[in-house]
Amino acid sequence: MLTSTLTFYENVREVVMLIPHGRVTTYGAIASYLGAKQSARMVGYALNGCSADVPAHRVVNRLGLLSGQHHFIEHPMAALLQAEGIVVIDNAISDFATRFWDPQRELL
């Protein structure tokens, strides 16, 4: 592969695509899984270049809030999530704790 920077993007994209249908995860969880929990921002930024190819709508902040709605204008995150059986109320995942999918814990 190329530089480690691209690897980070690739890793983020990989993890996001591995999110089970009907589940959600957080930027921090992905960052932590990649060994850079302090770089949660970078996760969102990485998705910014792959949002069209990966189910980024399944990625929310640690509060369960759809922080990236602004980037899903054509395909509302809330609509996509609800279509998967996820209850979204006021831009927040109602069953976030139950729907939460931790890569480090379940993907292994």
Added chain:
DNA sequence: AACGTGACACAGC
């Protein structure tokens, strides 16, 4: 080539 920005998270006050 440098500065500022950004889909977050956490510690400190």
Added chain:
DNA sequence: AGCTGTGCCACGT
């Protein structure tokens, strides 16, 4: 107890 500031790393201008 809530709010502010800082850290992180890559990308755009």
